[in-house]
Amino acid sequence: MSGQKRSKHTLRAYSTQAASAVLAGAIAFGGAGTAFAETAVTPSATSTTTTQTAAAASSIFSDVKTGFWAEKHIYKLASQGIVVGNNGLFRPGDSVTQQEAVLMALRFMKLQDNVDSATDVVLPTNFEVNNYYKPYVVLAFQSGLLDKTAEMAADNLKTSWGARKASREWVAELLIRALGKTSQAAAAAGETTGFADDSKVSANKRGYINAAVDLGLANGLDGNRFDPQGAVTRAQLATFFSRAEAHSTVQPDNTVSGTVSALKDGKLTLYRGGSNSTYNLTAATAYFTSASETRISLNEIQPYTKVTVIGATYNAAYVELTDPVQQIESVEGTFAKVTPGVIWIDSPSGYDQYSYDENTVFADVNDAVINASAVTAGSKIKLTRETYSGTRKVVKLQVTSGIVNKTASGTIQGIDTAGKKITFKNAAGTIESFSWEDGTTLFSSQNAVLQPADLRTNSAVNYTVRNNILTSVEVTSATERTVQGYIVELTDSTIVYKKSDGTREVKLLAASPAIVIPNVTNPAAADLIADTVGGDNVQLTLNSSDQVTKIEVTSRQIEQYTGATVVAYNTKTQLLTFTDSSNKAHVVLLNASTKLAYDGAASPTLAGIASRLTEGRKVDVNSVGDRALSVESTTKYSGTVASLNATARTLVLKLTNGQSLTLPYPLTVDYFGKAAASMADVAVNSQVTAVLAGNQDVISVLRVHTAVQLEITSLNSAANKLGVKWSGGTTELYTLTIPMTNDAGQTITISDLKVGGFINVKLDGSSPTSIQAVKVSSGQVAAVDAAAATLTVKDYTGTSQTFAAAGGVRVVRDGVTTTSLASVTTADRVEVRKDSDGVILVRVLTQLSKVFSRIDAGNNELQVKRATLNDSYRYVMAANVYIHQGDTTLSVQSLKENDNIILYFNNDVVVEIVKQ
Structure with a gap:
């Protein structure tokens, strides 16, 4: 074999394209279910029929479930009569004998009716074939499907010829002979196959394997192997012959191909060879596409597309979409009139005429069906004409622009x-x-x-x-809507806002409207600023009763000074002079509407705060122009640590309003999970709150903001407490005043959580500020793409969810953590959740292979047989443990002593039992 030939075979051996993977699913047959790429079929927007409805087709064989990798090919060949079952079973995993393969090949070639069943068949005594198959084997020799010299060679008759399992290389020859490609095999007989195990290929089969590869029908197994002596299953052989039909000149009598000329009322009309044939569609009809191995729905087959239909007496058993492009063209123009059988369109030379018939659809601008007489002269229209028959008949007239009142x-x-x-x-x-x-x-x-x-x-x-x-x-x-403006006045029940056009509107507040203020933790209505000139710019969300359910501050018109230094306050003029963090002086006027706050006073007054506005005191001032909207005694600063100076023991804090303050190191540091935290634990860019001592010169405590994920260990609804743990310890969280939500942002209570679940907690120091429940998904890995960082998990209810791990992933298997999905396979059961930082956490569940003994229903325990005296034999089962064999769900009573089972554990509890 030349280097060029060997290279070609080697490349094909690693191809994953379905078009060249026949022997990956039919000769190579290893892992065939994953060898086929799925292609989505999108319905065309030009459909002119009503939506078809049909029940999902059930499998004709009870042991070939929907979604089975070879379902399409088994269904197709069964509909053609090439493969048959027994008592409703196909037995897809059973090995095929040589005599069975011969009968299938004769059906494939449409030669089975040529058999002479009236004459006794005599074969050599040592050529053993079941009596039923003998006439077919003789016909196979007569038609050249079998080579008498090779099959009756002495070395080939040491065991029963007919009952022998058909090997991969033998099936390759059978297929090439059935396709009439023996001359191509003969031309390639002297070349090596290019597979790593070429030395194991029988010399007289090498040409047939090469021909299968050259036709694009075969490739190899892992390691560039062909495994020529490997056995072929019934499902694999069905797949083999199904795909080989593309190279065959013989077409079964009940199989026709053409263009869908109509699709409505449970019937499909097929145009071919100048005439139409109509087929009934039933709940048993199966729909597939030539580009994919999986089923499609009837709605994915549109009129004027190309299909192949298999069925007898005009009942379609199998429909395959072979070309989803609709065979149509469009003509646009101005409608003039319609006369019987003719549509008239204005043209520069007069009128263009287009024929139509009783099947032509007339539709208005909204695609509603109308009578032809309802189309008015002068309307803009689009004509859709079919292009497959040569007559270019108008199938639809669509009004694109008419007069509507x-x-x-x-x-x-x-x-x-x-x-x-x-x-x-x-x-x-x-x-x-x-x-x-x-x-x-x-x-x-x-x-x-x-x-x-x-x-x-x-x-x-x-x-x-x-x-x-x-x-x-x-x-x-109405559903919810939003309006914008700035707050002029705010009471306990109403809000007055000014819109961009200068008009004012008043709205009632709903009960407990949500308040959102950027950079403000747990904002309340009291944090909103209402003013005729400088009120907060807000977006108000209104419910169907026009009540305000949410107030979101979009911007503030005020000047904000945090930690300003008082220069002087004049009680007579009520003028406050202060300097900002840049040492720039400002003067503002306080009045009765100025919001005041100091020392936690319940009813602050101007007189009360005056004694505290002494030189050097720190205050937070919000103002519009020279008028103070609020003055509060500074008790804390919140912001981001911009830099640290361990020598000078100072930190620079950048506030949310853009100010930067240089502050001394705090007396203490409150950092969740760190018992004796110090400034050495605080990193630059940390979000913090600096709480001031009474003299405002010292930071009494620096509270570090953190977000952590914790596991719930106990629930106490009465005391509003959650017991939690993490790798560093355990604690209790008091939740009475803490907002709690689920992963969708909906409000929840402690009763909605469960022990063993996880929560994401945001903390200000050791104090939680919000709690969010973490969604945890468990089940079997349905698909994994390490390169694209995606993982699909099918849970025990059958629901699939895909996780995108673009933000990072950590996979934990047997206590070892990796940062790639490459180690995860579709055989794994996993628990998946997102960490507090958005990283996907994948914990691979432990599995054990055991031999079933009994169920202890009283203790909800599964007992297995010991391999040694030191083995564990009792395991706690989850209340909703999933028990199955393949895709069939089993009851616990269906497990019998000595059954081989696989157990999957989540936190030492059996969550899945697979019967082997």
Whole structure:
């Protein structure tokens, strides 16, 4: 074999493309279920039929489950009568005997009816074949499917010829002979196969293997092996012959290919050779695509696409989409008129005429079916014509622009403020879009004038269209919407805000509206700034009753000074003079509306704070111009550690408003999980709160902000306490005033958590500020792509979830941690969650192979047989332990003594039992 030939074979041996992987699933047959790439088929938007509905087709063989790797090929050949089952079973994993393979090959070649069953068949005594198969074996010799010299050679008759398991190399020859490609095999007989185990290939089979490779039908196993003597299963042989049909000139009588000319009312009409044939579609019809191994739905097959249909008496058993591109073309123009059988379109030279028939669909601008007479002259239309028959018949006339005048009700589906267009779903369920013009459209809700940006999808509306233009949209039942402005006045029940156009509106507050202020932890309504000039710019979320459910500060118009130094305060003029962190002086006026805070006073007053505004004192001041909105005695600073100076024992703190303060080292450091924390534990860029002593000159404690993930060890709803642990120890968290949410952000309580679960906790020092439950997924690895850093896990309910580990991953197996998914396989069971920093944590569950003994129902224990006296034999089972054999779920009673089982453990509890 030349170097060029060897190189070609070697490359094919490592190919993973389905088009060249026949022998990976049919001759090489190792791990065939993973050798095929799935190709998605997207329905075309030009479909003119109603959506088809059909029950999911069930398998014709009870032991070939939906999703089985060879399901498509078994279903296809069974529909053609090339493979058959026994008592509803196909036995896909059984090895194929040579006599069985011969019968399948004869059916594949459509020669089975040529057998002479009336004459007694006589074969050499030492050529043993089952009596049923003898006539077929004789026919195989007569038709050249079998080589008499090779098959009846003395070395080939040491065991029963017919009952012998068909080997990979023998099946390769059988297929090449069935395809009539023996001359190609003969031409390649003198060349090596290029596989690492070429020396094990029989000399008279080398040409057939080479021919299978050259036809793109075969590749090798791991390590560039062919394993020529390996046995072939029934599923693998079915796959082999199914794919070989692409190279065969023989087509089964019940198999036809063509273009779908109609698809409606549970029937598929197929155009081929100038005529149409109609097939019934039933719940048993299976749908596949030539580009994929997995099933598709009927809705993925569109009119005017190319398909192959297998079925007798016009009942389709199998439909395969061979080309998803619709065989159509479009013509656009201006509609003039319609007469019986003819559509007239304006053209520069007069009229263009297009024929139509009773199957042509006429549709308005919203794709609703109309009568041909309803199309008005002057409307812009698009004609869709088929291109597969040569007649180019019009299959659909779509009005693209007509005259619409109406008032309707429906729901908003989409809003394009830039394009000035709204998409509605009307009461009849039709989707339609209309544009508005500036100054002519009135948007309203409960007598309130709205802007287009105030509208929200899914809101119920009444809308009016005049000459194709929206003239009004009235919201009758809204979902949440938002409005913007700045706060003028805020009470316990109302908020007054000024909009960008200068008008004011008042809204009622819902019970406990959410408050969001950037860089403010656990903000409350008291933290909002209301002022006729400098109030907070906010976005208000309104519910369907027009009540405010959320207030989010988008920006602040005020000047903020944190830790300013008092120069003087004049009680008569109420003028406060202070310097900021840059030593720049400012003067502001305090009045009765200035918000005050000092020493935790419940009712602070100007007189009360005056005695504290002495020279050198630190205050936090918010002002608009020369007017003070708030003055508070400084008790703490919050921000980011910008730098540390261990020699001078100072730190630079950058505040949230951009100020930088140089502060002395604190007396103590409060750092969660560190019993005796010091400044050596505090890193630059740490988020901290510096709590000041009473004299404001000393930081009494520096609280370091952290986010940690903790495991729950105990729950005490009555005392509002959570017991937690981490690698460094255990503690209790008091949760009464701490907001708690699930992974979706919804509010939860302690009763929604469980021991053994995980929570993400944000802390200010040792004090939690928020708690979020962590979602944990457990189950079997369905797919893993280490290069793309994705992992798909199928849980014990059958639900699959894909995790993207672009932010990092840690895999723990048997106590060893790695940072790549490369070690994870589809045989693993795992527990997956996200760490507090977003890294995906994958814990591979422990597994043991055991021999089943009994179930102790009283203690919910599984007992197994010991291999040695030191072996454990009792294991606690989870309440919802998943017991199965393959894809079949089993009851615990179905386990019998001496069954071989595999156990999977999560925290020493059996969560899955696999019966072998």
